[in-house]
Amino acid sequence: MSTGFVGDLTIFVLALLVGFEVISKVxxxxxxxxxxxxxxxHGVVxxxxxxxxxxxxxxxxxxxxxxxxxxxxxxxxxxxxxTDRMLQMFKKRPVPVKAAPPHAGVEPGDDR
Amino acid sequence: MTLDDGVRVASLIGASAFVLGLHLMNSPATARRGNQLSAAGMTLAVVAVLVQVGHGGTMSATRWLVLLCGALLGAAAGLYSARAVAMTSMPQLVSLFNAVGGGAAALIAVADYQHHPQVSSGTGIASVLDVLIGCVTFSGSLIAAAKLQGYWSQPVSFPGSRLMSSVLALAAVAAGVWVIAGADNAWVLLIVALAATGLGIGMVLPIGGADMPVVISLLNAFTGTAVAMAGFVLSNATLTIAGALVGASGGILTKLMADAMNRSVVSIIAGGFGTGAVGLAAAP
Incomplete structure (x- = not known):
């Protein structure tokens, strides 16, 4: 899969720019x-x-x-x-919120 | 379509899955799907390259054995620790995974160099940067994980640590330049590796435990860059793309994390040198 040094450099720079843009307001x-x-x-190594x-x-x-x-x-x-375990933990968050909904207007589990 | 084209298309799909997956992880509702998409892309990329080397005719039984034994052992260790770890200890585990990722990237450059030490200057620069960044992240992430685990959460600094770091940096740069100039000797690259390992320790030790998440994110971005350099060494676009992606997005994320803590990345890294002695004096 050889593309030559300049070809690799092109891909590298473009991927860097994508990387800068892909993270927005987290x-x-x-x-x-x-x-x-x-x-x-980066486990792709x-x-x-x-x-x-x-x-x-x-x-x-x-x-x-x-x-x-x-x-x-x-x-x-x-x-x-x-990572999946972390995000699983994240998903469970709205459950206790729904279980106890006395303040219906306030929604602490921000599930955008 | 030849097999090589098929592998390239699979790699392209894999790389796109990384980008889209990372983008989906920006929002809580889609984050889990994003991670799964990225994992699917990874599986595709790995299977494609396995088929490629399998058909290349260069894989002897020994090579398969070495590769598969190593990979299965690592996969089992990774799977076990990821499943068994307590929720509260996850950041240090991520740091450990980051350490081994950086180590693997550095090992690629070392193995490639000891196989054919006559390199072009482009590959030479990439090899040196790969080893340098990879070894800094390897040792730095190990120290960061140990700090989060609570072995030494205080900043550690000792007299002459700054001088030691300067000497190590100088040694790494000198040996690196020698490799790029055509040292033709694997030991010279090993000097870069050892000096960089020392530098990683010297960089993270003086930083306090509270700043570790930002440091780990920064080292994560470093590993991405090291992997991109490994992509240059092997002329493989998949590594270059994914590595650069992680390097850049990890850099942005590091800044976001530091902002959320009302800190600046520079003051965290450089601050270790300034506050380390004070922290140590106050600790006992």
Missing amino acids: PATLHTPLMSGANSI LVGVIILSGFVSGPLGYVLTFLAAAFAAANVVGGYVV
């Missing part, structure tokens, strides 16, 4: 889940490790690949699962 409660979500996306494993050789190369594979897989699998 409510503070979502800061940690969003950070965790972004953390799992696993794709790099798979490509790497196709050409390494020698004991040192294998040890490095093994370590990198373990690290990247932990990042990607753990990252998505923990």
Whole structure:
């Protein structure tokens, strides 16, 4: 998947600009889940490790690949699962609000 | 359509899923769906590249064994810890995942370099930056996780820590320039890695526990950038796109988090140097 250095640089800069735009006004409660979500996306480094494993050789190369594979897989699998758990916790919030609705006008569970 | 084209299309869909997923995570109602979309994109990208290397004919039994054993072990550890962790300990777990992500990005550059140490200057710069940023995040995130866990929540600083950081930074830059100039020797890149590991520790240790969420978010953005650099090293667009995406959005998020705490990112990072001694003096 070689595109040359300038091609890679073009993609890099455009993706940076997308990254700057993709986050807008995030409510503070979502800061940690969003950070965790972004953390799992950089688990894509696993794709790099798979490509790497196709050409390494020698004991040192294998040890490095093994370590990198373990690290990247932990990042990607753990990252998505923990983010999902955080957001699940988030979803449960409106339930206690609905269970106790004496102040019908006030809606603390901001469910936009 | 050749297999390579198919893999490229799958990677494109995966990268789009990352962007859309991250965007959906801006609002509570769609956040969970966004994360699931991003996970689906990740699965697609990983399966596509597995098929690609499988068909490439370069995978020997040993290579499959090394890759799959490592990945399964890591996946099991990640899955277990993500399921078992208490809700209150999630931020430090995210920091740990961030650490290993940065470590993996650095290892890619090291393994690639020790495989063929004669690099073009473009790849050389990317390798050095990958190792530098990846190792800073690796050690920095480990320290941040330990601080959140409450091992040392006070800022830690010792006499000469600033001098040590300067020496390490100088060593990393000097060795990095040597690699880019064509050192042709894997040990030189290892100096960059060791110096950067020390720098990461020196960067996070003086910062107080209360500022850790912002620091973790910043290190998260660093890892994204390191992954993008790994994309340059391997000439892989998927890594470059996803890494740059996380690098930029993580940077914005870091600023948002610091603003929410009425702090500035610069004062948190630099403040560690100023307030560290005071914090330590007040602590005992």
